[in-house]
Amino acid sequence: MFHPPPPPLPETKAVVRRQLRAARLAVTAEVRTRAARKVVRLALRAGWLRQGRRIGFYMPAKGELDITDLLTRARRMRVACFLPVVPPARQRTLGFTPLTDRDDWTHNRYGIPEHAVWRPKVRAARLDVLFLPVLGFDAQGYRMGMGGGYYDTSLAFLRRRRVWRRPLLIGVAFEAQRVDAVPVDPWDVPLDAVITERQIYRFRR
Numbered sequence: 001m002f003h004p005p006p007p008p009l010p011e012t013k014a015v016v017r018r019q020l021r022a023a024r025l026a027v028t029a030e031v032r033t034r035a036a037r038k039v040v041r042l043a044l045r046a047g048w049l050r051q052g053r054r055i056g057f058y059m060p061a062k063g064e065l066d067i068t069d070l071l072t073r074a075r076r077m078r079v080a081c082f083l084p085v086v087p088p089a090r091q092r093t094l095g096f097t098p099l100t101d102r103d104d105w106t107h108n109r110y111g112i113p114e115h116a117v118w119r120p121k122v123r124a125a126r127l128d129v130l131f132l133p134v135l136g137f138d139a140q141g142y143r144m145g146m147g148g149g150y151y152d153t154s155l156a157f158l159r160r161r162r163v164w165r166r167p168l169l170i171g172v173a174f175e176a177q178r179v180d181a182v183p184v185d186p187w188d189v190p191l192d193a194v195i196t197e198r199q200i201y202r203f204r205r
Helices: 013-025 029-046 068-076 150-154 156-160
Strands: 054-056 080-085 095-098 105-107 113-115 129-133 168-172 193-195 200-202
Touching: 029 068, 029 193, 068 080, 080 113, 150 156
Parallel strands: 054 080, 054 129, 129 168, 168 193
Antiparallel strands: 080 095, 105 113, 193 200
């Protein structure tokens, strides 16, 4: 069945964010459950979960697509799994801590669970793959985040690389978050792919 693309969105990021937040929150429980299962299947099929790799995940918040099933599957495969830690106020570079079996969770200032914040952290450049939440994405692979600038700052080093790119950036979103184009700033880092409940979108770099 043909699905026409969503209509173009206004250019201002504030307006786009409001529309996309509403679209994400409007996703039904049935779609959310189906999407969580589909993400696992697509990630396995793509070969992204491999033993020996360092992979960054996220803990879902504010209606984001839940990838905890994917995280559980990765740990069963003995993948080294990492979660982001929000830095102190006025800083923007994320650190990533290894996920262990210890039950030492806390919540950051945004109410998002973080694991073992006292552990040594690695930068995004040390990861092989990074799954990151997406508020919106377009056909060119540009993403719109929540506006905090944490991922943009943490991945800024990729803008200077032309051949060797690590980590592979995989956005995770619902199909309702796909738009024709998002407003792009010079510091925005494009994604390598996006997973939705429908398919994997891959982007050339």
